[in-house]
Structures are given as structure tokens and as C-alpha cells.
Amino acid sequence: MGSASDAGKVRYTFRLRVSGTTERLLQAEWDRCRWVWNQCVEASNTAHTETITTGVKIECGPAQLDKRLTSWRGEHDWLSNGSSVCQQQTIRDFGRARAKALKDRKDKSLAPRQRRGLPRFKSKHRAAPSLNYTLRGFGIDGKLLNLAGGIVVRPVWSRDLPGAPSSVRISRDVLGRWWCSFVVPRPEVEQLPATGRSIGIDWGVTDVATTTSDDHDLPHPQYGRTAAAKLARYQRMMARRRPAKGAAASRGYKHAKRAAAKQHAHVAAQRADTGCKWAKAVAADFDQIAVEDFRPTFLARSTMARKAADGAIAATKRALIEQAGKHGRQLVLVDPKYTTTDCGNCGVRAKHRLPLSQRTYRCEPCGHVAPRDKNSAHVIRNRAGFNPAGADGIRPDRSPSEQAA
Ligand SMILES: [Zn+2]
Structure with missing residues (x-):
């Protein structure tokens, strides 16, 4: 529902109706983004190893990766057939994840398990599709949502958007349901009458x-x-049917999952x-x-x-x-x-x-x-320092508390 990305923005999420053909297009788009992500992991790992062995710091930030994307798209037709918007966004997301990991690594106040690890490879069978489109990669046309690359999906508009969205994320959950999540300005406060309580x-x-x-x-x-x-029952079933490491999951395991x-x-x-x-x-x-x-x-x-x-x-x-x-x-x-x-x-x-x-x-x-x-x-x-309604005049000592956003 309304998880805020920053103070003035909220997310509005809707279910998507997706035809078989569209689903294949989205899946192909995701496969390309996943490939880009994994290339970034590879490049970042190489840069890291080279930095250690040569002692010269090799940069591998979004600027370098953006250049690489241009050359990858030049080398592979199947990649340049996909929309560049979500591939560039993949690079940005990767850059953010990597920067966070590098920052956490330097932060000595964090316990090792509190630190975000470096971004890892996304596996075809484990990573759920997630595509991010910035403003120039999508448009709302009546009831339809048009995505870059000529992909058209139909959101189930369960409520009105409070304003023009600045980005949208298309994702599929473990049940195979597709969703779109718009980042929109926080709606204006609908002030309710004061109750004094x-x-x-x-x-x-x-x-x-x-x-x-x-x-x-x-x-x-x-x-x-x-x-x-x-x-708990299904989870026990999963545990019994869990495939050995490296082996393919059985039908029974997938069913339980x-x-x-x-x-x-x-x-x-x-x-x-x-x-x-x-x-x-x-x-x-x-x-x-x-x-x-x-x-x-x-x-x-x-x-x-x-x-x-x-x-x-x-x-x-x-x-x-x-x-x-x-x-x-x-x-x-x-x-x-x-x-x-x-x-x-x-x-x-x-x-x-x-x-x-x-x-x-x-x-x-x-x-x-x-x-x-x-x-x-x-x-x-x-x-919280609130005056209890109908108080008998006893005011216990109060400590200041954090104010919610
Ligand atoms: Zn007491």
C-alpha cells in the first residue's frame, strides 16, 4: 500500500492484468535487465580484484557502467531490442546497492550482519522479475499503462492516483501475479475534525x-x-521435499512452495x-x-x-x-x-x-x-506527553520521544 520512498512521495500499487503475450514480453525485458545486472556484478568483482592486485583503485560506478551498457547494446542485438529505460535503471539500482555495501563496509558501528553485502548474481529461477521505468519510459493512456518497448498492460485501478506518477515498478510475486507500483506525490491531508482525545x-x-x-x-x-x-504444514512439506543442492526441484516441492x-x-x-x-x-x-x-x-x-x-x-x-x-x-x-x-x-x-x-x-x-x-x-x-482525557491531575514524568514523520 503506502510505503514511502521519501518524505513527500508514496507508492500506490495496483494489480496488473497481463495477457500471455504481454507476459512473455515482460519476461524477456526482465531477462535482459537480469543479464545487465549480472554483467555489472561481474564488472564490479573484476574491478575489485584488480584494485587489490594492482593497488590502483579501479572505478566501477554508474558512470563507468553506463558506458559499458552502451557498448553491450552495440554488441548484442537482442539486448538493444529491449528498452534502454529499464536497463539504465538496472544500472542505477546496481550502483545504489553497491554504494550502500561499500559505505556499510567502512561503518565500524555496524555489526557484520547489519552490513549490506555487495550485490550478487540474480539467478533465473530465484530472482522475481522487477522492472523500473522512469518518467520517459511509461505513460498512462486512459485505463491502460504503456511501457517503453510497446508493452501495454491493464492495471486494476482500485483507487485514483493522487497525482502524476514520477516512476513505476512492474513486478511479479511468487504466486505469478503481476503488480505495478507508482511513485506519486503524497496526497494532501484530509483533516478530520478534532476530538480532543x-x-x-x-x-x-x-x-x-x-x-x-x-x-x-x-x-x-x-x-x-x-x-x-x-x-507450518506446507513448510514441513517443503522441508521433506527439498531438493539436494544443485538438483532440480521436484514437482512436489514446487507444489508445496x-x-x-x-x-x-x-x-x-x-x-x-x-x-x-x-x-x-x-x-x-x-x-x-x-x-x-x-x-x-x-x-x-x-x-x-x-x-x-x-x-x-x-x-x-x-x-x-x-x-x-x-x-x-x-x-x-x-x-x-x-x-x-x-x-x-x-x-x-x-x-x-x-x-x-x-x-x-x-x-x-x-x-x-x-x-x-x-x-x-x-x-x-x-x-508521548499527551494529556489523558479525564485526568485526575497527576502528571507522571515524561521523556521526550521521537516524532513520527
Ligand atoms: Zn504507581
Whole structure:
């Protein structure tokens, strides 16, 4: 939906209807871009080795690669038959990925696994098609989207574009569905009437969101669990049928992989739908929204339930940030540190961490008793500096928090 590429821009994504012929054209276009990408990897690796052996720095940035592209297109007719727009964009994307890796390498504050690795070869069977067109490579003609090279596709216009797009990405997902994603200027704020109310939101596993308002708690959807069980089944099937290294995947493996991907997409769509409806309601009812700044860790050893919950939280948080921005609401992301040990009433910090099994928060100094997650939601709202509606005049100490974009 609306993942922002930069502050003033958002992405609008639509499903694409693609005929067999068009699909082959897109695939051919992607094959050429993939070839260009792999040539860039090759060139960059060679430059790197030569730099080490000769001691003379060999540049291999977009400028050098752009020149190479011109000569590659001169040498190969099949390459120059493809549109130059997305091939040039491939070079730019490669350059960006390479520059990021080289920058990360110098950044000593990053742990090795936090550093982006150098761009790698894209394999024919693993890399999903992704074509990027800049302004001169596409045009919208009525209901149709015209791409460079005479490719015409039909987006399913599920909503209006808020403005003229500056670029478009065409991609295919693991289920074989095609999508187009336009970068457009952020739409103007549709300011909702002020309500004078504020809310604090705590994320969790049993409930996706526990809030300071009882009417706005969001339980973890049950379909998440049934779907997670199904997904686990397909993943076990995949594990059993996994091909040996270098061997071709069996039909059974491909079948299980597709089933797992389909299940995944189904859950993600349901999650996004629930999250979006909830976020709309919250944005409509509150002027000030304080949200726990949850960042999923996606640990390899976490349980399926934990992973599903993390996914639901991430989707819901994203929807909330989008809705708050859209309707001009003040949203503050609050550092989750100590939100479970602090008292939501008097602000005192308990000496011990509450074990997860203990569902009730009891504050010794002020005698405040509340369900654990409710207490956290209040702590989050207090930390954002929001005045609780109907407050009794007690103002717990507040720390400044990060302001959301
Ligand atoms: Zn207290």
C-alpha cells in the first residue's frame, strides 16, 4: 500500500492484468535487465580484484557502467531490442546497492550482519522479475499503462492516483501475479475534525493492540492461528521435499512452495485489511496517537505464533502511521524500553522486570492495579506527553520521544 520512498512521495500499487503475450514480453525485458545486472556484478568483482592486485583503485560506478551498457547494446542485438529505460535503471539500482555495501563496509558501528553485502548474481529461477521505468519510459493512456518497448498492460485501478506518477515498478510475486507500483506525490491531508482525545497503544502477542481505550483494543485475529497452522504444514512439506543442492526441484516441492506462498499472501491480505480498518477507526477517534515503536526481530528460533504476531503488528503499525498522516493526526513513536516496568499512574519504575506470566501490574508506591498491557498503554501515552482525557491531575514524568514523520 503506502510505503514511502521519501518524505513527500508514496507508492500506490495496483494489480496488473497481463495477457500471455504481454507476459512473455515482460519476461524477456526482465531477462535482459537480469543479464545487465549480472554483467555489472561481474564488472564490479573484476574491478575489485584488480584494485587489490594492482593497488590502483579501479572505478566501477554508474558512470563507468553506463558506458559499458552502451557498448553491450552495440554488441548484442537482442539486448538493444529491449528498452534502454529499464536497463539504465538496472544500472542505477546496481550502483545504489553497491554504494550502500561499500559505505556499510567502512561503518565500524555496524555489526557484520547489519552490513549490506555487495550485490550478487540474480539467478533465473530465484530472482522475481522487477522492472523500473522512469518518467520517459511509461505513460498512462486512459485505463491502460504503456511501457517503453510497446508493452501495454491493464492495471486494476482500485483507487485514483493522487497525482502524476514520477516512476513505476512492474513486478511479479511468487504466486505469478503481476503488480505495478507508482511513485506519486503524497496526497494532501484530509483533516478530520478534532476530538480532543488521545490514545496510547501497546503491541502484543495475545492482542495485536492493547490501548488506553477499551473500545479500541485489537485482538489477535483467529484466522492468523489457523492460517499459521496451515502454513507450518506446507513448510514441513517443503522441508521433506527439498531438493539436494544443485538438483532440480521436484514437482512436489514446487507444489508445496506455491501452496505456502499462497497461504502467506492470504494471511497478509487479511492482516492488511483488518489493520487498515482498525487504523481508520483510531485515526477518526483520536487527535493524538502514542504508539509503541515496535521493531520485529524475526529471530530464527521464534515460534510460528510469534512470527505471525510480529507480522500482524508490523502491518497494523504501518497502516496506523499512514492513516495518521493522511488525516493530520499527531502520531508519536515511543521507545518500548521500560514500558512494562513503569507505572501508568504515578510513573514510578518497578525494581524488577515483570515475568511474562504475570498479567497484572501492581504499583507498590501508589497502589495502582491494572492489567499488564493496559498499564503499558498508559505509560506509552504518558511518555508521548499527551494529556489523558479525564485526568485526575497527576502528571507522571515524561521523556521526550521521537516524532513520527
Ligand atoms: Zn504507581
